[in-house]
Amino acid sequence: MTVLVINSGSSSIKYQLVDPESGEAIAVGLVEQIGESTSRVKHTYDGEKHEYEQRLADHGEGLRFVLDLFDSVGPSLAEAGIVAVGHRVVQGGDNFNGPALITEDVRDLIEELAPLAPLHNPANLRGIDVARELLDVPHVVVFDTAFFQTLPEEAARYALNREVADRYGVRRYGAHGTSHQYVSHKASEWIGREDLKQIVLHLGNGASVSAVVNGEAVDTSMGLTPLEGLVMGTRTGDIDPAVIFHLSRVAGMSIDELDDLFNKKSGVKGLAGENDMRAVWDMADSGDENAREALDIYVHRLVKYIGSYAAVMGGLDVIAFTAGIGENDDRLRAEVLERLAPFGVKIDPEVNAVRGDNIRAITTADSSVTVLVIPTNEELAIARQTMDVVATLS
Known part of the structure; x- marks a missing residue:
């Protein structure tokens, strides 16, 4: 069983096809300069790197191109046993303390939180919308902020007027939480x-x-x-x-x-x-x-x-x-x-x-x-x- 992991940026799509059990990255790729006159695509599978240059007008075209590469270059997603798509989203606010199945309500919450991460959440959401349209499997979102939901109030709350802070969601949310959680767990395992x-x-x-x-x-x-x-x-x-x-x-x-x-x-x-x-x-x-x-x-x-x-x-x-x-x-x-x-x-x-x-x-x-x-x-x-x-x- 494999998971396609997608990290959608403002003009890019990073992706990996991962075997969660073994930890193997079966295929790795990057689409850059989406929307520019020439887009660049790198797709690595079975030790071979394939590079392409052509215009990809938007994230929809970019992801369709990637899915075609899985069919033509490999590996076939069907034969690789893809069971889900995992999406990275930067800002989950205080709504999410772990991963979540993407429903319309979850999707709308990600959009509502865009003002807290204006450079990231809208781009993450574009990747989610396109992928849900093209891949008929469960889609799950993993938030950079989720690991930091355990912060005590003394660390999370700023000394800003309480009414203003609460009304506008001003607090410490953190980022890179997926990495911090993974690395701290690995350190505990190693020691x-x-x-x-x-x-x-x-x-x-x-x-x-x-x-x-x-x-x-x-x-x-x-x-x-x-x-x-x-x-x-x-x-x-x-x-x-x-x-x-x-x-x-x-x-x-x-x-x-x-x-x-x-x-x-x-x-x-x-x-x-x-x-x-x-x-x-x-x-x-x-x-x-x-x-x-x-x-x-x-x-x-x-x-x-x-x-x-x-x-x-x-x-x-x-x-x-x-x-x-x-x-x-x-x-x-x-x-x-x-x-x-x-x-x-x-x-x-x-x-x-x-x-x-x-x-x-x-x-x-x-x-x-x-x-x-x-x-x-x-x-x-x-x-x-x-x-x-x-x-x-x-």
């Missing part, structure tokens, strides 16, 4: 204990950190939207909200201009001119002071969150690095952990420098905290949660 105090660092172009106690999230860095928290590729992360008032008054910037500045033109890119960390390291190594400062600010924010979350949890057993930067940037990991040395964290430089697809500890046996590198697999997590819902239908 062989459930009663852990963990910090999970999901570091990619978007980045977030969570505090997890006994398998449940108790705090996370992203807030009402994915803008809050860590320094990210193009997002500011934490910033004094009065900066908005200041720039509106002295620079005459509109809300839309400020939104674009904070989300797309800041972060590492705004500091160094590049948001690819490999390029930023190269620039810093060649003497670029702005790039070096960007790295320092990035690391400082990480260390600040690690320290505060250790205090919130009353201790710390595990730090887990995951996602593109977290899994692959050994220099960044080393700089973060070296700043934690006064607290007994001892990195093993040789192990840290090794790349691999398996879970590995990068600290010494006598380190006060076990630090792991854990490859995330959100698609597998979505597929397994989808199967949990499908199992209740029979």
Whole structure:
């Protein structure tokens, strides 16, 4: 039995055909630049990568093209035993604390929550609508925010006027929850204990950190939207909200201009001119002071969150690095952990420098905290949660 996992973006569709039991990604693909003059499609199956270029006007055309590829290139969805489609949706508000079968009511709720994730939910919904039209199997939605429904009120509620906050749904929802849940569970499996105090660092172009106690999230860095928290590729992360008032008054910037500045033109890119960390390291190594400062600010924010979350949890057993930067940037990991040395964290430089697809500890046996590198697999997590819902239908 297989699940087709779909992550629909504003101009893209990422997909995987997953065997939830074995964890195998049978086929993987990406449709990019939907709606532009030339769209690009990559489909990998049985070790062979197939690439195409042609115009795909909308998500409907994009997904139809993908389904044709399954028929012509393989694998046949029917022969692969597809039983459901799992969809990633960023914002579930406080309506969903787990995966949900997509009904008209669920679909409408996702649409109602679009103001909380205007860049994500509408795009996610386009993929859902098209896929439901083309694939006559159960469709299940897995929310980025669901894992963080366990946050205590002291972590979830802002010190904003209570009536205003409740009327407009202003609270900490978090994001990347599927990854944080998957990685924290893997850490517990690897160590062989459930009663852990963990910090999970999901570091990619978007980045977030969570505090997890006994398998449940108790705090996370992203807030009402994915803008809050860590320094990210193009997002500011934490910033004094009065900066908005200041720039509106002295620079005459509109809300839309400020939104674009904070989300797309800041972060590492705004500091160094590049948001690819490999390029930023190269620039810093060649003497670029702005790039070096960007790295320092990035690391400082990480260390600040690690320290505060250790205090919130009353201790710390595990730090887990995951996602593109977290899994692959050994220099960044080393700089973060070296700043934690006064607290007994001892990195093993040789192990840290090794790349691999398996879970590995990068600290010494006598380190006060076990630090792991854990490859995330959100698609597998979505597929397994989808199967949990499908199992209740029979």
